[in-house]
Amino acid sequence: MSGDKDSPMDVGQSDDFERLKGQTKSESLFPKPPLLNPKNNKRQDGRGPKDVRPIYVQTGVRDGAKGSSYVEMGTTKVLCIVSGPKDLPKKMDFSSTGIISVDVQLVGGKMSEKDVILIKECMEAVVILEKFPKCLLEIFLTIMEDGGSSIAASICAAGLALVDSGVPIYDTPVGSTLLYDGKEFYLDPSKSELDSVDLTDSEKNDTGGGIVTMGYLPTREQICLFTMEGKMDAEVLASAMDSLTNVNLKVFAVIRHHSMELMKGFKETKPKVNK
C-alpha cells in the first residue's frame, strides 16, 4: 500500500513513493531567482528565451560496442550504447518483429518508469523492427549529469547511437524541451530553471505553466515522443509545439552535420585505440 508508516523525518524527504528511500531530491531552500532578469531580458545563464544551449555530439565513443554516442546539451551529458540485434533470450516469447529493451541509468537518481517507457516507445517507433524478427536490440543510456532536458538528450543520444550502429531506422530522432511560465516560452530549460517554476502552487498558477518535451523525426515531420505536464490552454500548447519543432530542426542540423561526417570517413571518425 502507498501509505507507508514513515517517521516524520522520512515523510518530508522523498518526492515520489516509487523512488528508493534514502535518495533525496536536492532542492534549494533559498528563494529562487526569476526566470527572466528584468534588467536585460536575459535568462539566468545569459541566454534569450528562445536560445538553446550549445550541443556537442560524438559517436564511436566505446570501441567494443556496436553503436555508441555521447551527447551534451548544455550541462546535460548522456552516453548511449546500442547492443544487438541479437537472439532473443529463452525466457522471452517468440516475436515476429524485433524487441527493444531500454535501460536508463541516471547518476544520482532514478528516472521514473513512465519516462523510460516513453523513450522505449519512441525507439520502437523509430527502428524498423520488421527487419529483425526474433531479435533483441538493447539500448543502454547513462545520464551522467541531468542539467535539464534529460529525456530530450536521451532521445538524441539513442538516435545517434543507432545511426552509428547501422541498425535500420526510419529517421534520426531529435528531442527538445520547453518551459512555459504563464507568460513566455523558455526553450531548452536548465535544471535550475525547471526547479524554479513551482507548478504546485495553485494560486500562482491560474495563468498556466508547464513543461513540454517533444521527440521529433525531422525528415518525416512526425512526433515520436510527446509529454506535457502542468496546465496550458490548447492554443498555447499548439504554439509551443511549433516552437519545439523549430528547435528540433536546429538540433537536427548539428546531428545531421555529424552524421554526414560519419558517413564520409567512417574509419577516420572512430577514435583509434593507441597501440
Add this chain to the structure above:
Amino acid sequence: MAEVLLSEEEKYYLVLGVAQDIRVDGRSRLDYRSGDVEVNTVTNSHGSVRIRLAETDVIVAAKVDLGVPKTVTPNQGTINFLVDCSPTASPDFEGRGGDQLAETICRILSSTYAKSSSINLKSLCIVPKEFCYIVDVDILVLQCGGNLLDVIAMGVKACLGTCEIPRASGTRYDLGKPVPVFSRDEFQFDYLDVSKAPVIVTLPRVGRYFVVDATLEEESCSKGKLAIGVAPDGNITSVDKLGKACYQVRSIAASVQMAAKVGVDVNKVLSDRIDKLKKSKLHSTKVWQAKQDDEMEVS
C-alpha cells in the same frame, strides 16, 4: 493493456466502421459508453468510489493520514497514488505483468494532481510546517474493458470529491508544541474542492481517426494513443503520447482541441454526479442520526 486477439477481417471491419463514424457497438467516434459511480464501497476508508463504464470496473479508495509537510512546501498537504492492476482484470496482469501499466498510470495521476493546480493542496494543511493531511489514494482495477486511464481519472476525481476529511477544529499547545484538535463528532467533516480537478481523455488512433472511450477491441486495432488531461475550464493539464505510433504536429494539435471540448462535457457530467452523491451521503447520515434519537427515546 489487456489484449484481445482479432482476425484481420474483424480489424478491417472495425477500422472501416470508425472511418464512417459508426463503431462496432453503434456509437459515434465521440460517444462515451454508459456507466455509473457508487460511493461508500470500502467502509474503512475516508472516501471510496466504485466506477464502472460498461465493462471497465475500478475501485478507488482514499485514506487520510496525519503527516508532516515536505520541507520545500511547508503549507501544503500531499496526495499519493498507488495503482494495482489485479489479475482478475486480465491474465496479463498476473505477477509483475501489470506493473508497467500501473506505474505509468500512477505517474500521470501524480504529476497531474501535484502540478496542475487541480486541488488546492493548501487546504490539506492543518498547521504549516507541522501538520498536514496525507491522502493515500489506492486504485484497484477489477475489470479492464478498455479505456482504463479515463475511468481511473474519473474515479479519482469522484473519490477525492466525496472523501471525508476530518475537520480540525483548532490547535492546542502541548508543552509548547502545537497539536491539532479534531472534533469529537464523527459527522463533522469537510469535502475537498475538486471543481478544478481534471479528467483524462484517451484518444487511441484507429485507422486515420481518433476515437473516444475505446473498447478493448478498438485499442488492439490502434498502434498508439494520446492521453490528454482536461480541466473543467478547458485547459490542458497533461498530454502523453503512449504507444508506438508517430503523429504529425497538426494531428496532435487537432486532437488536443477535440479532447478539450469532450473533456469539458465529461467534467460537467461528473461534477453533477459528485454533487448528487455528496447530497445523498449527507441525507443518509441525517436519517441515521434521527433514527438513533428515536430509539433512545423508546428505551
